[in-house]
Amino acid sequence: MPLELPTVERVGAYTGVFEVRPVGGQTVLAGYAGGASPFGLRGELLAILPQMTPGRFEFRIEVTSSYLSRFSELRGTFHDADVLTKEAGPDG
Amino acid sequence: MNFEMTPEQELFVGAVRRFVREEILPLESRLDPDADQAPAEEFPRLQRMAKQMGLYCYDVPAELGGPGIDLLTQCLITIEMSQHRAGLYAPCYGAFGASGLAQLYEATPDQQERYLHPVLRGEKKGFFALTEPSGGSDPARAIRMRAVRSGDGWVLNGTKLYISGADGADFGLVFARTGEVGDRGSITCFIVDADTPGFRIARVVHTLRNAKYACELEFDDVRVPGENVLGEVNGGFEIATKRLTRQRIPYSAGCVGVAIAAQAMAISWAKTRETFGAPLASRQAIQWMVVDNELDIRQARGAVLEAAARADSDEPFRMEAAIAKLVATEAAGRVVDRVMQIHGGAGMTKDLPLERWYRELRIRRVGEGPSEIQRMIVARELLGTK
Numbered sequence: 173m174p175l176e177l178p179t180v181e182r183v184g185a186y187t188g189v190f191e192v193r194p195v196g197g198q199t200v201l202a203g204y205a206g207g208a209s210p211f212g213l214r215g216e217l218l219a220i221l222p223q224m225t226p227g228r229f230e231f232r233i234e235v236t237s238s239y240l241s242r243f244s245e246l247r248g249t250f251h252d253a254d255v256l257t258k259e260a261g262p263d264g
Numbered sequence: 265m266n267f268e269m270t271p272e273q274e275l276f277v278g279a280v281r282r283f284v285r286e287e288i289l290p291l292e293s294r295l296d297p298d299a300d301q302a303p304a305e306e307f308p309r310l311q312r313m314a315k316q317m318g319l320y321c322y323d324v325p326a327e328l329g330g331p332g333i334d335l336l337t338q339c340l341i342t343i344e345m346s347q348h349r350a351g352l353y354a355p356c357y358g359a360f361g362a363s364g365l366a367q368l369y370e371a372t373p374d375q376q377e378r379y380l381h382p383v384l385r386g387e388k389k390g391f392f393a394l395t396e397p398s399g400g401s402d403p404a405r406a407i408r409m410r411a412v413r414s415g416d417g418w419v420l421n422g423t424k425l426y427i428s429g430a431d432g433a434d435f436g437l438v439f440a441r442t443g444e445v446g447d448r449g450s451i452t453c454f455i456v457d458a459d460t461p462g463f464r465i466a467r468v469v470h471t472l473r474n475a476k477y478a479c480e481l482e483f484d485d486v487r488v489p490g491e492n493v494l495g496e497v498n499g500g501f502e503i504a505t506k507r508l509t510r511q512r513i514p515y516s517a518g519c520v521g522v523a524i525a526a527q528a529m530a531i532s533w534a535k536t537r538e539t540f541g542a543p544l545a546s547r548q549a550i551q552w553m554v555v556d557n558e559l560d561i562r563q564a565r566g567a568v569l570e571a572a573a574r575a576d577s578d579e580p581f582r583m584e585a586a587i588a589k590l591v592a593t594e595a596a597g598r599v600v601d602r603v604m605q606i607h608g609g610a611g612m613t614k615d616l617p618l619e620r621w622y623r624e625l626r627i628r629r630v631g632e633g634p635s636e637i638q639r640m641i642v643a644r645e646l647l648g649t650k
Contacts, residue, residue, distance in 0.1 A: 207297035241477040
């Protein structure tokens with residue numbers, strides 16, 4: 173989905189993980205919305221939105237209560253790719 | 265049995281209790297409710313404090329560089345260390361170190377140098393791979409992974425499932441069949457380096473533990489040198505069960521600690537929360553739940569400490585370890601369930617640690633041998649059956 177305000181505003185305030193990439197490109201950002209994330213995935217995506225040029229990025233989400241282990245899995249997947257990872261939540 | 269604490273035990277327990285109250289709980293309130301690691305900038309300070317207490321690697325024998333504390337005292341310490349949100353699987357966020365894989369205590373000096381000591385220094389990580397898709401509770405029959413001699417080494421082929429900590433580990437203890445199916449004396453334990461060609465993590469498996477996942481492992485013509493056999497060829501079953509039996513006791517102690525913490529929450533909530541003009545504590549329904557909690561906790565604590573005391577005195581403790589594991593894991597599950605009920609809606613939320621304990625305690629009734637296996641062990645001891 174395009175990383176733009178109208179689409180992000182439709183994301184639920186769930187716990188889960190997300191990935192961001194340039195349109196058609198590789199993942200450049202992965203993060204999670206945990207139990208302490210205000211407004212869940214929507215809140216985390218809204219927080220990064222100002223740093224992203226409108227129209228140039230897209231995102232995907234997975235709603236899951238296993239957000240930490242799934243995030244670890246995503247980080248492992250991209251371990252060798254010099255990917256910027258973001259840790260959302262109170263320590264993020 | 266008399267479990268009155270010695271002055272030294274009181275000292276250790278008091279120090280850990282203060283550490284949890286003054287360091288861990290305030291830190292934890294700032295972390296994600298499912299976090300199992302302290303922030304990198306905080307961890308060295310916590311670890312330093314644990315070392316100053318003389319309790320770093322508190323479950324490691326003195327001859328291997330640990331403080332050489334007996335199992336009973338270890339259990340008393342574990343009960344304190346686990347009394348926080350992450351306490352069941354990440355007591356004090358690992359500040360007190362870890363024994364790593366206790367099976368390596370049986371290793372040769374060369375193996376200890378290459379694997380055990382680096383683990384104790386925090387330089388290497390290992391995993392324990394017994395369970396397979398065909399099962400885990402009956403390794404004599406369930407293990408399908410085969411190890412075949414090749415030159416002066418071995419070649420392993422097969423699959424392991426639900427293996428914790430394999431992703432990112434440097435090596436693993438892998439149990440494979442070196443003889444006939446159904447024969448306990450035909451299993452061998454191998455130390456397998458994770459960078460060995462043919463070894464790979466096939467997939468990760470997410471569980472009720474949010475912060476950690478399990479792995480499915482594949483071994484495709486994995487060559488292991490002969491010097492990486494742990495113990496004797498065909499002696500793997502003994503290695504697995506001997507340490508598993510002992511490990512069940514502190515494993516159970518952690519459950520007791522969580523139950524005690526949950527009970528404290530129940531008592532505090534019952535005294536302050538009012539319904540229909542009176543505190544919950546005045547309601548018989550709540551009183552009985554709190555009493556049932558206390559019965560569960562005291563029985564579980566007694567069973568754990570009795571098993572530990574028997575192990576310390578070099579008496580047979582297989583049955584006592586099974587009873588401790590069975591009683592403590594099931595009792596703690598019931599306690600947390602009741603405390604959630606007492607807390608009502610708040611008990612279901614991630615605002616409180618109860619839902620995390622509820623999920624993680626459910627694993628404890630299966631991990632390290634399910635309740636049914638513990639009952640089998642006790643039945644065999646009582647009836648002399650096989």
